[in-house]
Amino acid sequence: MNALLLSAILGVVMMFSGIVLKQKSAVRNVAVAGMVLLLLVNVLEMCGTVFFKIDTKGMMSFDRFALLFNTIVFAATLIYLLLSARDMEKVGINYAEYFALIFFILCGITLTSSFKSLLILFLGIEIISIPLYILTGSDKKNLKSNEASLKYFLLGAFSTGLMLMGIALVYGARGTFYTNDITAFTEAKPSALLIAGMLLLLFSMSFKVSAAPFHFWTPDVYDGAPTVFTSFMATIVKAAVFIAFIRLFDEAFGTLQSSWQLLVAIITVATLFIGNITAIFQQSVKRMLAYSSIAQAGFMMLSLYAMNADAKEGLLLYTAAYSLATIGIFAVLIKMNDYTFDGFNGFAKHQPLLAATTTIFLLSLAGIPLTAGFISKFYMLKATLQTGQHLWLVIFAVLMAAVSVYYYFRVIQAMYFKDGDAPPMQISSFFKWMLVVLAFLIILLGTFPDMLLRWYYF
Amino acid sequence: MAALLLILIPLVTGLATFLLKEEKQIRIWVLAASLGTLVLSIFGFTMAEGNAALSFRAEWMQTLGSSFSVRLDGMGKLLCLLNAIAYPLVILTTWNSKYKKSNNFFALMLLAQAGMMGVFLATDALLFYFFWELALIPMYFLCSQWGGEKRIPVTFKFFIYTFIGSLLMLIGILYIYSKTPDHSFSIDSFYNVALSGKEQSVVFWLIFVAFAVKMPLFPFHTWQPDTYEQAPAATTMILSGVMVKMGVFGLLRWLFPVVPFASFQWGDFITLLALTGMIYASLIAIKQDDLKRLIAYSSIAHMGLMCAAAFTQNISGLQGLMIQMFNHGINIIGLWIVVELIERQFGTRKISELGGLAQKAPALAVLLVVVALANIALPLTNAFPGEFLMFNGIFSSQTKYYLWFTVLAGMGIILGAVYTLNMIRKVFYGNTNELTATAQDIRWNEKLGLGIIVLIIFGLGVYPQCMLNETTAVSESIFKKFELLLKTLPKH
Numbered sequence: 001m002n003a004l005l006l007s008a009i010l011g012v013v014m015m016f017s018g019i020v021l022k023q024k025s026a027v028r029n030v031a032v033a034g035m036v037l038l039l040l041v042n043v044l045e046m047c048g049t050v051f052f053k054i055d056t057k058g059m060m061s062f063d064r065f066a067l068l069f070n071t072i073v074f075a076a077t078l079i080y081l082l083l084s085a086r087d088m089e090k091v092g093i094n095y096a097e098y099f100a101l102i103f104f105i106l107c108g109i110t111l112t113s114s115f116k117s118l119l120i121l122f123l124g125i126e127i128i129s130i131p132l133y134i135l136t137g138s139d140k141k142n143l144k145s146n147e148a149s150l151k152y153f154l155l156g157a158f159s160t161g162l163m164l165m166g167i168a169l170v171y172g173a174r175g176t177f178y179t180n181d182i183t184a185f186t187e188a189k190p191s192a193l194l195i196a197g198m199l200l201l202l203f204s205m206s207f208k209v210s211a212a213p214f215h216f217w218t219p220d221v222y223d224g225a226p227t228v229f230t231s232f233m234a235t236i237v238k239a240a241v242f243i244a245f246i247r248l249f250d251e252a253f254g255t256l257q258s259s260w261q262l263l264v265a266i267i268t269v270a271t272l273f274i275g276n277i278t279a280i281f282q283q284s285v286k287r288m289l290a291y292s293s294i295a296q297a298g299f300m301m302l303s304l305y306a307m308n309a310d311a312k313e314g315l316l317l318y319t320a321a322y323s324l325a326t327i328g329i330f331a332v333l334i335k336m337n338d339y340t341f342d343g344f345n346g347f348a349k350h351q352p353l354l355a356a357t358t359t360i361f362l363l364s365l366a367g368i369p370l371t372a373g374f375i376s377k378f379y380m381l382k383a384t385l386q387t388g389q390h391l392w393l394v395i396f397a398v399l400m401a402a403v404s405v406y407y408y409f410r411v412i413q414a415m416y417f418k419d420g421d422a423p424p425m426q427i428s429s430f431f432k433w434m435l436v437v438l439a440f441l442i443i444l445l446g447t448f449p450d451m452l453l454r455w456y457y458f
Numbered sequence: 459m460a461a462l463l464l465i466l467i468p469l470v471t472g473l474a475t476f477l478l479k480e481e482k483q484i485r486i487w488v489l490a491a492s493l494g495t496l497v498l499s500i501f502g503f504t505m506a507e508g509n510a511a512l513s514f515r516a517e518w519m520q521t522l523g524s525s526f527s528v529r530l531d532g533m534g535k536l537l538c539l540l541n542a543i544a545y546p547l548v549i550l551t552t553w554n555s556k557y558k559k560s561n562n563f564f565a566l567m568l569l570a571q572a573g574m575m576g577v578f579l580a581t582d583a584l585l586f587y588f589f590w591e592l593a594l595i596p597m598y599f600l601c602s603q604w605g606g607e608k609r610i611p612v613t614f615k616f617f618i619y620t621f622i623g624s625l626l627m628l629i630g631i632l633y634i635y636s637k638t639p640d641h642s643f644s645i646d647s648f649y650n651v652a653l654s655g656k657e658q659s660v661v662f663w664l665i666f667v668a669f670a671v672k673m674p675l676f677p678f679h680t681w682q683p684d685t686y687e688q689a690p691a692a693t694t695m696i697l698s699g700v701m702v703k704m705g706v707f708g709l710l711r712w713l714f715p716v717v718p719f720a721s722f723q724w725g726d727f728i729t730l731l732a733l734t735g736m737i738y739a740s741l742i743a744i745k746q747d748d749l750k751r752l753i754a755y756s757s758i759a760h761m762g763l764m765c766a767a768a769f770t771q772n773i774s775g776l777q778g779l780m781i782q783m784f785n786h787g788i789n790i791i792g793l794w795i796v797v798e799l800i801e802r803q804f805g806t807r808k809i810s811e812l813g814g815l816a817q818k819a820p821a822l823a824v825l826l827v828v829v830a831l832a833n834i835a836l837p838l839t840n841a842f843p844g845e846f847l848m849f850n851g852i853f854s855s856q857t858k859y860y861l862w863f864t865v866l867a868g869m870g871i872i873l874g875a876v877y878t879l880n881m882i883r884k885v886f887y888g889n890t891n892e893l894t895a896t897a898q899d900i901r902w903n904e905k906l907g908l909g910i911i912v913l914i915i916f917g918l919g920v921y922p923q924c925m926l927n928e929t930t931a932v933s934e935s936i937f938k939k940f941e942l943l944l945k946t947l948p949k950h
Contacts, residue, residue, distance in 0.1 A: 363595075368591060368595060369587065369588045369591040369592060370588060370592065378628070378632075381628070381629065381632055382632055382635075382636070385629070385632050385633060385636050386636055388636075391629075391633075391660070394629050394632075395626070395629060395664075398622075398625040398626060398628070398629055399622065399625075401625060402618060402621050402622040402625055405617070405618060405621055406614075406618065409614065409617070413602065413610055413614070416599070416602070416603060417602045417603055417609070417610050418610075448518075448519075449519065449521075449522075450519060450520060450521050453521060454521075
């Protein structure tokens with residue numbers, strides 16, 4: 001609750017800061033300070049200090065799962081702002097508004113991570129989506145950015161329509177928006193209305209997390225949007241929608257698991273396959289990362305399929321691991337002039353530290369042991385194996401993880417083993433230190449995952 | 459504590475090497491570090507079984523049921539010793555090789571050593587998997603950065619192959635883990651897990667692929683000749699001398715005792731693959747003109763015999779295998795050293811372009827002949843007792859095809875003699891040509907390195923008992939797993 005209100009207030013504050021503060025660095029500092037405050041109040045709430053008590057009539061529940069996820073999101077956003085906030089200046093003139101939109105998105109994320117009613121879910125998803133449409137199109141002079149924004153908006157609106165339709169059908173079947181009540185009474189056979197509503201929700205959520213075959217918007221939108229915002233979109237926002245996804249299907253449709261599990265398995269397989277195989281053929285690192293985000297979504301879908309205690313823990317880890325590593329790679333990518341793989345040629349010679357940290361991020365995404373990426377993939381596999389059926393799904397996922405090595409390592413090969421002349425870059429030492437901290441966090445999370453997970457239980 | 463130090467010394471010194479700048483300083487530092495590890499592992503080798511210093515355990519990832527536990531047992535002692543001996547030898551004999559950014563090169567080498575030590579020591583399945591992968595990553599960077607012309611695609615193939623294998627192994631490990639009663643990754647829980655016949659088969663194949671790729675077993679071997687050819691010499695020595703042993707080691711430590719039934723069930727099939735691979739690789743080796751590829755194929759052939767011996771699943775075969783792992787490692791490093799010396803001096807590895815080296819470089823010739831004879835397991839060389847025991851194992855194994863397998867393995871040995879002796883004849887004897895007319899003999903450090911290898915060859919050839927003492931307990935404990943199984947089967 002703390003974070004929900006504060007993030008909304010901070011959004012408004014940031015809007016006005018653009019008028020009051022003339023210097024861009026001041027705006028940025030306010031945003032970072034706000035982010036620290038947001039993280040702080042959320043951690044305080046985890047420790048039991050609640051500043052605001054508003055009766056939501058049970059429509060929201062700030063349980064440990066939600067709060068821990070919020071902490072992950074806020075920490076990741078803080079790192080994101082520290083690394084890349086400076087690069088937002090290049091996008092356009094409305095510097096303060098970008099921060100405002102990001103805070104509004106965070107507000108939406110606190111809704112989606114803690115909803116107990118389908119209405120709140122819908123509100124959260126919309127509050128996330130609309131600022132994202134704007135951010136995607138924020139590079140106003142760039143046609144690709146405009147195209148991406150329009151595409152995202154049209155398809156996003158369509159999937160929102162599906163979601164509303166689904167919610168309406170579920171309401172028709174059960175007469176309630178509360179997730180607990182939807183599962184509370186079960187007949188021998190669920191009505192067709194409920195199943196139809198559930199399927200529509202499944203599809204619309206799959207769209208939002210860019211699971212195949214609803215992924216077609218992703219590469220274009222991620223590619224077209226300004227890279228700073230792609231970074232945010234592909235990591236934190238995607239993670240948030242996943243949390244909503246697993247919450248929805250755990251709490252509202254958990255009892256119907258037998259009727260959606262196979263479908264989720266199929267979506268998972270399709271997502272893993274399309275994401276990984278298509279990523280191989282990309283020439284631009286940015287586009288490769290877009291497909292990699294689809295591929296990683298496929299792995300996260302495994303948690304939805306398994307839907308047990310391990311899956312939920314694992315998803316929390318996964319969102320943290322994936323977000324941190326991807327934010328790091330994007331932060332480096334933004335500094336590059338050439339987004340192709342060849343643009344990274346000889347990078348290690350000119351920027352040894354950046355190359356080393358990027359390597360750690362890539363190893364984490366590929367799931368090499370001792371990185372956070374490994375331990376989160378490990379949790380996903382473990383959770384799926386615990387269901388005791390569909391061993392082939394695990395084997396398929398693992399084979400696809402091996403495929404993913406191909407395109408992640410292409411960047412490493414370019415950086416270390418190929419010669420090239422990357423133009424000199426101005427990299428502040430603060431930026432370098434942040435990357436080192438980030439890489440350290442990833443290894444720490446990979447070696448001692450208990451450090452994060454104990455917050456879930458204590 | 460000794461067990462932990464065996465991992466820590468190369469790890470810490472390796473990380474420190476990244477920071478060193480001066481060429482000479484780096485070499486001395488790395489040599490000192492590897493000698494430190496060697497002293498420690500000799501110390502560990504002499505310690506009695508059950509000594510508290512040989513094991514170490516710390517809590518780690520408790521929620522997952524995993525812990526950082528390592529133990530040095532008889533088989534581990536041999537392999538850790540091999541790992542520890544290999545490094546000073548390699549550093550010594552490649553003292554004059556120049557590497558770009560040599561601090562990174564040696565740092566990665568030492569990190570790989572730490573990873574392999576961990577593999578040989580781990581008694582926790584997850585920890586084992588971690589080290590298994592960690593040994594691979596430095597190798598990937600070593601081969602792709604400092605290798606030959608085609609290094610990038612070749613190393614990548616190697617990496618993808620082994621990575622797919624290890625991921626499948628991860629599923630296997632997870633599967634067993636999910637069936638352990640106490641949800642733990644510790645080796646004792648793994649040994650006591652009860653799996654049905656069908657489950658054992660599934661798990662067996664999931665895990666076996668990882669080991670088969672590493673060994674490499676025919677038909678998973680295609681990465682190996684290319685990688686050995688392209689990798690820098692020092693890395694190839696470690697790769698073929700120590701790292702491929704991880705595959706056989708894995709069979710003995712993590713596969714047979716966990717799924718004995720499936721191991722027995724698939725034994726014939728895999729023995730057939732292994733021996734086919736042995737003959738096939740030997741035939742290719744005979745045809746090779748490139749020294750590196752010849753030795754690479756010879757290594758496949760030897761690993762094929764070892765794999766076949768592993769699946770005999772009797773004490774003789776297992777013990778022979780364990781000491782052969784050590785001896786093959788020593789011998790093949792010796793062969794690589796010779797190849798490296800030849801290539802550095804003449805700039806070619808083509809057998810057809812060389813000849814008459816014995817006249818110009820007598821010391822090299824004598825040392826090579828000894829190593830080569832050890833490679834074909836002549837009596838009184840170190841490989842003889844191992845191969846003899848392995849043969850004995852194959853001949854007395856429970857399978858009804860034992861005679862066929864023995865014949866096949868024997869043919870492989872004969873072919874091995876053909877290509878090895880052929881190679882000696884063409885490279886070292888005959889007349890000199892333009893290229894070899896000006897050949898020089900080897901330097902003192904190279905003589906020292908090869909001399910030590912020759913000493914080990916004769917020492918262990920005459921007195922293999924010191925190794926057999928160490929491996930008895932381990933092979934008996936593995937055999938015990940099969941004994942129950944075998945009692946129910948009719949004797950051939």
